[in-house]
Amino acid sequence: MKNQNVLDSIGPDIDSNMSIQLNLPFESALQFQKAIRPIHYLGSKLRFVDFIRSTIDAVDSTGGYVCDLFAGSGTVSKYLSNTRPVISVDIQEYTRVICSALLNPPCKPYQFDNFIDLCAKSEHSKKLRWAIDPLINYESMCIRRALEGDLFSLCELIENGSIIGFERGFGKQCSPELFKILKKVSSHLAELNLLEGPEALIVRYYGGLYFSYEQALQLDVLLELISRVPKEIRDTLLAAILSTASEIVNTVGKQFAQPIRPRKSDGTPKKYIGKRVQRDRSIDVFSTFQRWLKCYVTQPRTEYIHKVYKMDYLNALDLIDDDVKVVYADPPYTRDHYSRFYHVLETICLRDNPKISTTSVNGKTNVSRGIYRQDRHQSPFCIKSKASSAFEGLFQKVRGLESSLVLSYSPFDKDKKARPRLITIDKLENIAKKYYNKVSVVSIGNSSHSKLNRSDKNFDISYSAEVLMICEPK
Numbered sequence: 001m002k003n004q005n006v007l008d009s010i011g012p013d014i015d016s017n018m019s020i021q022l023n024l025p026f027e028s029a030l031q032f033q034k035a036i037r038p039i040h041y042l043g044s045k046l047r048f049v050d051f052i053r054s055t056i057d058a059v060d061s062t063g064g065y066v067c068d069l070f071a072g073s074g075t076v077s078k079y080l081s082n083t084r085p086v087i088s089v090d091i092q093e094y095t096r097v098i099c100s101a102l103l104n105p106p107c108k109p110y111q112f113d114n115f116i117d118l119c120a121k122s123e124h125s126k127k128l129r130w131a132i133d134p135l136i137n138y139e140s141m142c143i144r145r146a147l148e149g150d151l152f153s154l155c156e157l158i159e160n161g162s163i164i165g166f167e168r169g170f171g172k173q174c175s176p177e178l179f180k181i182l183k184k185v186s187s188h189l190a191e192l193n194l195l196e197g198p199e200a201l202i203v204r205y206y207g208g209l210y211f212s213y214e215q216a217l218q219l220d221v222l223l224e225l226i227s228r229v230p231k232e233i234r235d236t237l238l239a240a241i242l243s244t245a246s247e248i249v250n251t252v253g254k255q256f257a258q259p260i261r262p263r264k265s266d267g268t269p270k271k272y273i274g275k276r277v278q279r280d281r282s283i284d285v286f287s288t289f290q291r292w293l294k295c296y297v298t299q300p301r302t303e304y305i306h307k308v309y310k311m312d313y314l315n316a317l318d319l320i321d322d323d324v325k326v327v328y329a330d331p332p333y334t335r336d337h338y339s340r341f342y343h344v345l346e347t348i349c350l351r352d353n354p355k356i357s358t359t360s361v362n363g364k365t366n367v368s369r370g371i372y373r374q375d376r377h378q379s380p381f382c383i384k385s386k387a388s389s390a391f392e393g394l395f396q397k398v399r400g401l402e403s404s405l406v407l408s409y410s411p412f413d414k415d416k417k418a419r420p421r422l423i424t425i426d427k428l429e430n431i432a433k434k435y436y437n438k439v440s441v442v443s444i445g446n447s448s449h450s451k452l453n454r455s456d457k458n459f460d461i462s463y464s465a466e467v468l469m470i471c472e473p474k
């Protein structure tokens, strides 16, 4: 097949003598059957994909459509897609991007070999570097100082170094040294007209907090070029950015709920903060991206037609008109909204300059520490007064499709200091039985009790293990 050159549609920034090359081995048999973790994800079912698949196969032996209704990181969708057609649904755009890249890789062999070179040498990169160079240099100096034992400036940078906070008028809380640099960078960005559009979004919102300014710059530069490639390969490239951001982010647990806390609860700086920050912030975005891009472009296409929707689960269940045999559902069970942990990934995909929520502490207002989007999704599954009816809707609509439902649940384990569940498994089972004749609960990964039928009163479910509730219409 002739390789498609993506340059034609990339636009004016690019030297058209350069070609983008990276051959796509479309058949990579090794990749089949291997579970993939595209992003670090809370509650990822990576370890359980085999069990989930065999449970689904036991419920439906026809190999027909399975709908992964809360697809999250896409790990389960991808694994199931090797052996049956999949419909992936999630309310978040970053999930749609990852699932689309994993399930429906481009059909044509595009080449991307010097894509990174193009990004690094682009006009956009040069402009942005000029604009934020003072902050890049200042951050290096703060890290150096911290490694030598002077921790103040690095702590301050992590706490107050957000350009968006400065733009919103909260810069007065900084030291004169940081204030001066933020002012200079903001005026550079204004001069280049980069305060309104998406071109400097990652630098302005997350530079210095979640990523180093240099890393944020590289992410912006990649995103700018990606916005100009043909639509059919955009998700592949964007997914590689999401995986990169998840790998390099300088936080505890690699999620985006808040930047790393540089101080102890008594306000004194943490001794090892310099080393910790240096470790994550010196990771090169371009080479990490290159590695992820290779992973995505070598994803094999399967023989099935997979569908991916960014949609509320109830709307999706109304819209689906395929003959779905099984719905696999892994909704959230605690008060923690997933959108709080992954809002940065959502903004990376949307590039929409979102409004940021503010917080007031001791009478002082500032942008939220996590730089949260004001419009971040609030799931009914995470709201105590709405969780029961959210589940009621789930059981009712899936039953209406005449599909079986396989529901993931991880019971609350006090000893492990888990977050309390908003709904108990007994309550869930009662709702399930209103709609389904046959309801059973199996424990995952606990072989001695691997198949437990609760109606036997013979159950001895390990409440620290994950369970699947299997609901069958017949």
Ligand SMILES: C[S@@+](CC[C@H](N)C(=O)[O-])C[C@H]1O[C@@H](n2cnc3c(N)ncnc32)[C@H](O)[C@@H]1O
Binding pocket: 041, 042, 043, 044, 045, 046, 069, 070, 071, 072, 073, 074, 075, 076, 089, 090, 091, 092, 095, 311, 312, 313, 314, 330, 331, 332, 338, 339, 379, 380, 381
């Ligand atoms: C527990 S995670 C799914 C994890 C996934 N099984 C995995 O292995 O990565 C729950 C997902 O539900 C999604 N979600 C929450 N409320 C939703 C809604 N109303 N409609 C669709 N998806 C929703 C969240 O965005 C999140 O990705």
